Amino acid sequence: MGTGSSRHETSAIITGLRRSFWTRGVGILLAVALNCWPLFEAGTRPSGFVTPAPAVPANGSPFLLEETVNPDSPYAMSHVASLSELPDGRLAATWYAGSREGAGDVAIYFSTRSPTDTRWSLPRAIVTRESAARDLNRYIKKVGNAVVFANPVGKLSLLYVTVSIGGWSGSSLNLTTSVDGGATWSQSQRLTLSPFFNLSELAKNAPAALIYGSWAVPIYHELISTFPEVLWLDETEEGVRVTKSRVSAGWFGYQPALTPLTASTALAVLRTDDDSKAVSVARTDDGGETWSTPNSLSLPNPDAGLDAIRLTDGRLLLAFNDSTTGRENLRLALSTDEGQTWTRIATVVEEAGADFSYPFLMQASNGDVHLVYTWKRAAIRHVVFNTPWLDGWRTRSGR
Amino acid sequence: MSHATIVEVCSAVCPWLALMWCLQRAARLVGLPLRGWTLLAMTGAIAAAVMLVPIQGLELARWVAGLNANFSIPLTAILAVIVWERIFERSLFSEREWTTAWSFGAIGGLALYPMALGLGSFDPYEWGWRFSLLFVAIGALTVWLIWKQNRFGFLLLLAVVAFQLRLLESTNYWDYLLDPVYSLVSIAWLAGGLMASMRSSRTKRFSKTLPPSISMS
8 A cells, every 4th residue: 555655646746847847948939929020020120321412493583472281270379380392292281280289179180282272271170189089998187299290102101299197297198100191090099119008209300201111200308307308110911019229318308300311421409408508409320219419509498398300412401499498499501521510591570478389390302491480379370481591591681 | 899999998908906995995995705716707897887987078097198108017917916806705816926026126116217218328218129238138037037947937928029019009118118107106116125224124123232231132
């Protein structure tokens, strides 16, 4: 009996050891295989900015056109406009409007204007608090900043901010697309970009197109400290792939304007909220992998949004509030040395005590330069001019 | 069932388990004579029903998702272990395994969140989107824990399986391993343990200094 019992015990131990060995073996193999799997997946960080198109001949005589995008807006507040050009030459603009910033009735509006139109189309709400809540299937307290951009075949993408809890520092980013010129939009998708409850990721300026059709979107974080980042966005047949990288650490500017100079070189022109009260610039020479520490420029910044683009003739154009204290003016400056030095060349608007903010620049395929901005927090203004107007402004103003 | 629906269901598992745990505690407090599978089925069903209660047209589970849609796999599995242990009064994790679980949450959280929120110029969160040192480190840790027969290793294995299946809204590996709730609870647990051991060592030191006649022991 004793021998039989001991044989049973030995057998049980051997069975236990075998089971343990198999469990551990399979577990270890799975752990190695699954953690190594991403090594064989296609990289999600695209490389190479689309190099700016060669210069188009400047249109003959200087011209400037100013108009209001939403002249009949029933709302007291309109803010944060963005602009994109569709392949057929139409302009598409977005902004948000409502009774006040952050109110529940704020919606993201969309309007288009073809070169032959005399005015912008009737604005249409494309994202409301309710539609975002329905699409994302969660509570949405308010919607905010939106940036629209079109790919070469005319697919429009809209990156927009929603907040479920708290103020703007509680923002998350969402994406929706349209393949019919903005008539209909896909179900929005939440992008997870922060490990801390996915909080505090916002966008303000236009993305830079990348080789192979993906995007480098300038975004920023502002929960505990503010800092600029780049969202690498790849919209494929299988879905959206995202990665994110940092432009600079906390307290070194935000709301970046991403301005590619070559395939591997770009500037991030930054709004600053520090004591320098100056526009600052960081530079990458390796396609956005690493960035220089931001340098302050001689141009002031009253902690206000700005935008910069590279014109097709190689010069850089900046739209900014030329003040350390307020947003009473909106000026343009040019740089011919890749952003090291800037020359003020034009005043777009100026009025004591008024608020002109959040400029957004774009150069269309015909060479015209478009600027949209928030006019007294009440409307969105659109200014279009050509490069001869830019070149002639100094002469005309006598400065 | 679409992938989006699966992701929504997965986001509700962690709050559902947390609610089950609360219900079990409540059942024990009021002295309900329920045990084992009956208690599991009852609390599971009630918790599921509560999660599906619409409040202003939105289920409670989706209200929670509005606050956090990416509860980590270890936190979810830890809650499942706690629920199971309480119901069946049988230990699944040893003391060593609990220490591993809370240490992982605390160390991981301290390594990730301060830097991801802007401390310094390096953002470790970037590592979660593509093959990086994070995958190597977690792979090595998982292998080591499984080899040492530490069951927390299997929780990490579940996390990488969930990541490969993209069961959460996030596509970043970090979110499958950690979340702020898990890290905060882990830090609190470790801090509590540290304070308890400090108190205990102080008491021992104090009792050594007393004459034998009034020694605390």
